[in-house]
Amino acid sequence: MLAAGLLLLATGCGIRATGVVEVGGAAEVQVSGGGPQDTVLYFVHAGGLMPVVRQVEPLGGDPSGTVRTEEKVLAMLLAGPDAREREAGLRTELPSGSGVVSLDLVEDGVLVRLGRPVTGLSGLARRQLVCTAAEALVSGGGEPVTVVGTDTSFGPDTCEL
Numbered sequence: 001m002l003a004a005g006l007l008l009l010a011t012g013c014g015i016r017a018t019g020v021v022e023v024g025g026a027a028e029v030q031v032s033g034g035g036p037q038d039t040v041l042y043f044v045h046a047g048g049l050m051p052v053v054r055q056v057e058p059l060g061g062d063p064s065g066t067v068r069t070e071e072k073v074l075a076m077l078l079a080g081p082d083a084r085e086r087e088a089g090l091r092t093e094l095p096s097g098s099g100v101v102s103l104d105l106v107e108d109g110v111l112v113r114l115g116r117p118v119t120g121l122s123g124l125a126r127r128q129l130v131c132t133a134a135e136a137l138v139s140g141g142g143e144p145v146t147v148v149g150t151d152t153s154f155g156p157d158t159c160e161l
Contacts, residue, residue, distance in 0.1 A: 040132070044091050052085060075100055079096065080094070093122045101114060103136060110144070111148065112147045112148065119151050130157045
């Protein structure tokens with residue numbers, strides 16, 4: 001009986017060990033707004049990024065639209081989540097306030113110019129900028145993004161969720 005018990009312990013439960021099994025890359029999520037005035041912003045939730053669809057409103061009550069829509073999108077991102085989004089647990093790693101100088105589609109991707117330093121931004125803050133900027137200019141957000149601040153630049157990076 002003792003020998004049978006030792007044999008059972010030695011063989012385990014019959015499941016053989018295997019090596020690591022590759023199953024592919026990370027899941028991809030496509031998010032798009034519901035209308036021509038909708039955009040996607042990326043905020044932080046549970047240690048990662050979550051896309052949020054918002055309507056692009058005139059910046060600072062400017063109904064004339066003198067500020068380009070793309071800059072409005074980044075200004076909305078830098079303003080952070082609204083009250084409803086905060087209640088849902090969304091937050092931002094970006095410093096509050098404006099600071100967007102320009103957002104342009106250039107030959108090798110998207111170029112964001114900020115009127116603030118970018119050296120101290122966390123990895124999540126950088127990803128918020130990259131994903132939102134890419135989505136603001138190119139549907140699907142697959143373009144590489146370079147961010148230039150008053151102190152340095154980073155990128156080109158692509159949006160990886």
